[in-house]
Amino acid sequence: MTTDLNQFPELDKTKFEQRGIQLEIGVPVTCAVSIGNNIAAGFGDGTVRIFSSGEKHKTLKAHKGVILCMSKDGDNILTGGDDGYFLKISLNGEINEITNFGSRWVDHVTAYNGNLVCSSGKVVYYWDKNKKEPKSLNHDSTIGGLAFDAKGRRLAVSRYGGVTIWKKDYSNKWKSTKLDWKGSHNKVSFSPDGKYLVTSMQENVLRCWRLKDKLDFAMSGYGSKVKSFAFISDTSYLATSGAIDAICWPFDGEGPMGRKPICLPYIGNKQVTYIEPFPDEKAIFAGLSDGSVFLSQIENENNTIIIRSFTGSEVSAIAMTDDKSSIFIGDMNGNTLWTSIWDQ
């Protein structure tokens, strides 16, 4: 018997890496979203790459600088960049400028049912589906994050000192309420059932409000900033990055107060940097600071499989297609994996 030494690196590859497409693009992956059964990924050089099964990915030159944020609007993607552009891009590569703020960055974008929203500095711009000119919603400090609730009725805007929730009243006028908590609030999200609002803060902590009575509480104990979090399986859990385990807070019943989170450990003691839910399951994809990605069942810590082995660079994007067939992974060095998730 002979041993072919060249085969050894192959043995380190996961089955997903072996059957998927791996690229070394060399530019940070900054964001990714699913559009139907395709994935759109944004990069630090302003390109958008669209991955579809069975065909070669498309590369679009969209922005002049870093793509800072991405969201979807029906079959289109929305992107904001450090070139000041807010763009709408279709899957077949058509790029439309929504607006351009010059030297001001477009920090956050989101959309609901054709209503488009972006933030630049301290201002949120809201385009009603059928209107050309946006409504400006002003804030006292720079905006850290944007999120609609599941029904698109409320828009949460995180900022320094708390969150502003915007809503249109019966006469179609914008009204805001504030949730105050000292400090800098970044990513923000409503729970899918609409009962809670969560922000990640500059400090290594999450702030949560129970919206019916504005009761607020902290979720703390993290070793680093919580850059990524997501609600899992409707509002069963809130899975979070920021520790060497994926920390999953229970949100069923009376919520997480006074309850311990489930901590999902990973080999290598690396920080979890990205969390992506596995749709409709109590399971998550967890991306780590060394580039490795795992799929874990929250209520069964022994049921963890490795999707991608380490690359040496922090995982910065994970997205799964709507049909749950394929997954895209990207990191800060531009290593990407696009693979089907199921064995043939």
Place this chain on the structure above:
Amino acid sequence: MEESNRQVPVTVLTGFLGAGKTTLLNRILTEQHGKKYAVIVNEFGEQGIDNDLVVDADEEVFEMNNGCICCTVRGDLIRILSGLMKRADKLDAIIVETTGLADPAPVAQTFFVDQDVANKTKLDAIVTVADAVHLSSQIEDHHEAEEQIAFGDVILLNKIDLVKDENIELVTKRIRKINPFAKIIKTTKCGAPLKEILNLDAFSLKRILEVEPDFLESDHDHEHDDDVTSLSFVSDTPLDMEKFQNWFGKLLQTKGQDIMRTKGILDFKDENDRYVFQGVHMLMDASPMGKWPENKERSSRLVFIGRNLDTMNLKEGFEACKSE
């Protein structure tokens, strides 16, 4: 520290309005051919910066929720620096120009407090441009002018062509009283060699060992109680580590708002290594830095820059840390 070779150096340019910050900035940008810089400016700042990559900042200062009232950081800087780190092209350096009335402390503290910022960038130096004609009166009238001098690693005393020699002497003495360890460079039109302004690594602990500050004898004859002054202490008797940590920790905790910058090299009893530290208000970076050189006398040296230093019993506190 494994990522230290990939950290992009950040130079902070501070100085009162009209001192010549923009002149210096444009010199850096035009003379350093082939280098890729990002310049972060305030939207209300002086105009006319000749660079591809100019980012408008808001100078949003906020307090960290870590129980430390003086721990303020620049939120906009955290956002902009992390955005710049996602760029495809690698930057040679980043220059942050502050407004004329800015306190440099929140900028410096940002690099201590945010882990992502600290991993990918490093504070290279605070460069203060001072107007030789107006500095003395600015110091009297605006505490910000004093703070900018206090925080400077390099102070460009600019426009000396417009000032008589004896007045240059006076203003230099005034600067020295506030900040004995800054390097003072006298210039007209900010004409200092760029190698004395960029890539100084002034905040690295190793660098503190290389350029030992001028440990001047301090004087106490200041006119107002809230003047910024400096005090330094030297001891040939080794210090007791536990006593020192107790005293110094408590001192920063209670007086950290008034103490702006600290630097020191410490000789602890029964320890082979030199201990080096430097701090901005309550935040500190400290580490053992290898053995004492054999040809050198072991001694502890400590410098404080701040307000109301003479009310803190620093001398007594330091003396009490001596072993035996």
